[in-house]
Structure formats: C-alpha cells, structure tokens
Amino acid sequence: MNQANTSLTLNNQTMELLRYPARLQHKSLQAWDAADQYLINHLHESGLIAVNQPLIFNDEFGALGCFLATQQPVWVTDSKVAQLALEQNLARNGLPLEGITQVNSLSPLPYAPLVLLKLPKSVAMLEYQLQQIRQLASPDTQIIAAGKVNQVTSSILALFEKYIGETKTSLAVKKSRLIFSRATAPCIEARADLLSWPLENTPFTLRHHANVFARNQLDIGARFFLEHLPEVSGKQVIDLGCGNGVLGLSLLHNSQPGSLTLVDESYMAVESARLNIETNLPDQASVCQFIWSNCLEQVQQRADTVVCNPPFHQQNTITDHIAWQMFTDSFDRLSKGGELRIVGNRHLDYPQKLKRLFGGYQVVAANNKFSILSAVKK
Known part of the structure; x- marks a missing residue:
C-alpha cells in the first residue's frame, strides 16, 4: 500500500x-x-x-x-x-x-x-x-x-x-x-421525506427514505431479477444489499421462506425495507430481520439462499471490491448446497468472480443488458 x-x-x-x-x-x-x-x-x-x-x-x-x-x-x-x-x-x-x-x-x-x-x-x-x-x-x-x-x-x-x-x-x-x-430562512419541518409509488403488477406500495437507491422508480436490474427469483419455501434466505426490500417482499409474497434477513449498508435502506414489509405483508414480518451491515460482516446466521443486486460504485467511485466482498461473504455464510443468485450488468466480470469462488456458475437468464447468475456451494 x-x-x-x-x-x-x-x-x-x-x-x-x-x-x-x-x-x-x-x-x-x-x-x-x-x-x-x-x-x-x-x-x-x-x-x-x-x-x-x-x-x-x-x-x-x-x-x-x-x-x-x-x-x-x-x-x-x-x-x-x-x-x-x-x-x-x-x-x-x-x-x-x-x-x-x-x-x-x-x-x-x-x-x-x-x-x-x-x-x-x-x-x-x-x-x-x-x-x-x-x-x-x-x-x-x-x-x-x-x-x-x-x-x-x-x-x-x-x-x-x-x-x-x-x-x-x-x-x-x-x-x-x-x-x-446562515439560518435566516423560515423553518420547514424536517421529515423522513418518504416517497411512495405502487409496485407494478402487485398490490404493494413501496415507500422510500431519502437516501435509498432507485428511490424514484424500480431500477431495471431489479425489474429483471423479479422475473427470475429462486424458489425459497422453507429456506433461510438473505437479501444482501436489500435497498427498498423489493426482492425480499417478492420472495415473501411468492414463497414461504423459513426466515428472511434483509441487509444493507444504508441505514435508510434498511428502514425502508422494514417499512415496506411491515406495511405490505404484516403477517409475514415475524419471519424477517433487518440488519445494518457492511456486506455480511454484522450478520451471523447461515443461509440456504442469498439473493443480491450488487452495486458497482462506492459514493462517486466506480469499484468492484464491494461485489467481491458480497460474493465472498455469501460463500462463507451459505450452507453446503446453498445458492447465491445475483443480477449484474453483462459487461461486469461477475462470472469469473463466481467461478473463482464457487468453482462454477449457471446463467439463469440474460437480456441485452443484464445477466442473472446462480452459483452453488459444493
């Protein structure tokens, strides 16, 4: 260094x-x-x-x-x-x-x-x-x-x-x-500044605090991922980099996971995910926990499935080290036979990273911009 x-x-x-x-x-x-x-x-x-x-x-x-x-x-x-x-x-x-x-x-x-x-x-x-x-x-x-x-x-x-x-x-x-x-303007009451919009093709409304990624609309990577989420009935699931919680919300709606842990390094993201699950699926909130964490450093439990839409920037810096830590942390937490499923821009080097860690991967789906990749811990 x-x-x-x-x-x-x-x-x-x-x-x-x-x-x-x-x-x-x-x-x-x-x-x-x-x-x-x-x-x-x-x-x-x-x-x-x-x-x-x-x-x-x-x-x-x-x-x-x-x-x-x-x-x-x-x-x-x-x-x-x-x-x-x-x-x-x-x-x-x-x-x-x-x-x-x-x-x-x-x-x-x-x-x-x-x-x-x-x-x-x-x-x-x-x-x-x-x-x-x-x-x-x-x-x-x-x-x-x-x-x-x-x-x-x-x-x-x-x-x-x-x-x-x-x-x-x-x-x-x-x-x-x-x-x-200088504080000379009239006071405007500070508020959590929640922005909400309906999640298309669902009965759900998503709410967002000020610093949540894709706060104004569903990002296109998540939109594609929602079409190709894994079956997680009875499984211990982690939504890593959960953002507003849209992936976890969909998993709860379409499957019955044994537990769901939603994790993000943004405090506002974690609280937005909590709010979105508690207001849209209150009967299933009891199987969820919400953790403010750098990747999975503050998460102790093991998982059968990890879903992840990794960022490729830190503040204003383009970087791949966050995705690499997300993948390595996921590998460490996954039980034998457990799956990491991710979405990523096709130009990023995620396939080689998964191959290096897991020994291989499968392409679940792809379009002209994104790939959905699956890697299983042997």
Whole structure:
C-alpha cells in the first residue's frame, strides 16, 4: 500500500487514514479528498477548529471525525461503511471512540454551534439534511458545506438558500469549494421525506427514505431479477444489499421462506425495507430481520439462499471490491448446497468472480443488458 495514500498532514497534525475495509483499499484511492482538506484548513485558519461539539454529516471515511475528535463531535451517517471506517481510523490514530457521539441518519439531532456537511451524492438526502440543520440552527450557527466544484451548482446553492438562508461560496481550491450558509430562512419541518409509488403488477406500495437507491422508480436490474427469483419455501434466505426490500417482499409474497434477513449498508435502506414489509405483508414480518451491515460482516446466521443486486460504485467511485466482498461473504455464510443468485450488468466480470469462488456458475437468464447468475456451494 502506498504511504502517500494513507498519511494526511494538515496544520502540523498527521493522521493515518484508510478506507474501509482496509484490506480491499486500492493503492490509488484515499480515505479523504480535497474537500476534506479544504474544510479542515479553513477551520484552522478561522479558529473554528476549537469549537466544541460540532455536528458532522456525511464523513465518508472518518477524516473529519479524526481531525475533530478532541472536540467531541456529533457524527451523523447513513453508511455502515463510513461508521466502520471512522472507528478503524480513530483506533489507528490512538483517538478515543468514546469522545464521538455517533448518530444514524434518521435520529433527532442536538443543537450545535458549528455544522459541517460533506455534500452527499443524493439531492433528496441533501434536502432532508438541510431541513434537519435548519431546525436546530440559529442565525449564529456556523454552517459550512464542502464538495467538489462540479457538485456546487446553482441548483444546489438554491437548496441552501431555500432551506437554510443566506448562502455564499468560497473560491475553488484543488477543484473543491466551500459553502457558507446562515439560518435566516423560515423553518420547514424536517421529515423522513418518504416517497411512495405502487409496485407494478402487485398490490404493494413501496415507500422510500431519502437516501435509498432507485428511490424514484424500480431500477431495471431489479425489474429483471423479479422475473427470475429462486424458489425459497422453507429456506433461510438473505437479501444482501436489500435497498427498498423489493426482492425480499417478492420472495415473501411468492414463497414461504423459513426466515428472511434483509441487509444493507444504508441505514435508510434498511428502514425502508422494514417499512415496506411491515406495511405490505404484516403477517409475514415475524419471519424477517433487518440488519445494518457492511456486506455480511454484522450478520451471523447461515443461509440456504442469498439473493443480491450488487452495486458497482462506492459514493462517486466506480469499484468492484464491494461485489467481491458480497460474493465472498455469501460463500462463507451459505450452507453446503446453498445458492447465491445475483443480477449484474453483462459487461461486469461477475462470472469469473463466481467461478473463482464457487468453482462454477449457471446463467439463469440474460437480456441485452443484464445477466442473472446462480452459483452453488459444493
């Protein structure tokens, strides 16, 4: 691993920072970006680095949490990977975990004199978080956001003005920019911002929190997968990367699994899946459990079947390490004779990964964009 990609020095303070999981970090990737550096440097130059109990949103790998750890921050995330990265990097730098209050993305938030926000990928998530911030902020609250220049668009600035109030930006440094906002706009009640729509050809309605993948419509990979799900009657089933829970919901509707575990690294996804099963199939909710986990790291039970629609990106980075961990974790949890069934874009190298792990695979179905692949643990 290249040392230049793990060591960050700012204002005579050095942190050793790794992405999570460290064993899968590519040597070209870092656990911070130029926006993190710009924000931390600004806090030092302005004296805000000394403000106690700042509120930190969307710190992808814990860089902000580590540099501000002695200020007892309240650290807000939707991502289990981000949470695990923070804990890993605090330990790596000899910083106490107890000094940081970790809060999930749907929990109430305390007042804070300083709010630091890394711009999320999802505009819906940004709107939800800006509403949260405005509820707890006064005109004296320092609100600073950071992101890449191409994220700081006129439409994003308009959201800050709508939900927070007076807004201005910094000059660009290393293709990053800061946003400064004051709480002068009228408060709009922060809400879970659930978006709902009917699932076609079913009696079900799907509901989605702000940061759920394919929140606005059924994604085309899942649509194809729904036509080729396995028979799981009486089996112990895991829906890995469950998103809104649509695959698990369909398995419950069409089969009678002995148990169904729905897993995602997004807290909002897990809670959306829980909501969708409890409202659409309340009589079957008792066989389900919902786990916020990085792949299957936080899941203990074994399975007869794992279904998975793996992502091929982490935030804004294209990567295949998430799919690889999903496949290896599934192999480890599957009982002998158990099946992993996945959907993936045909151009991705999933067949070779499955062949390497399972010794072989079958193509269940394919169209011009996706393949449904099955691998059985021998």
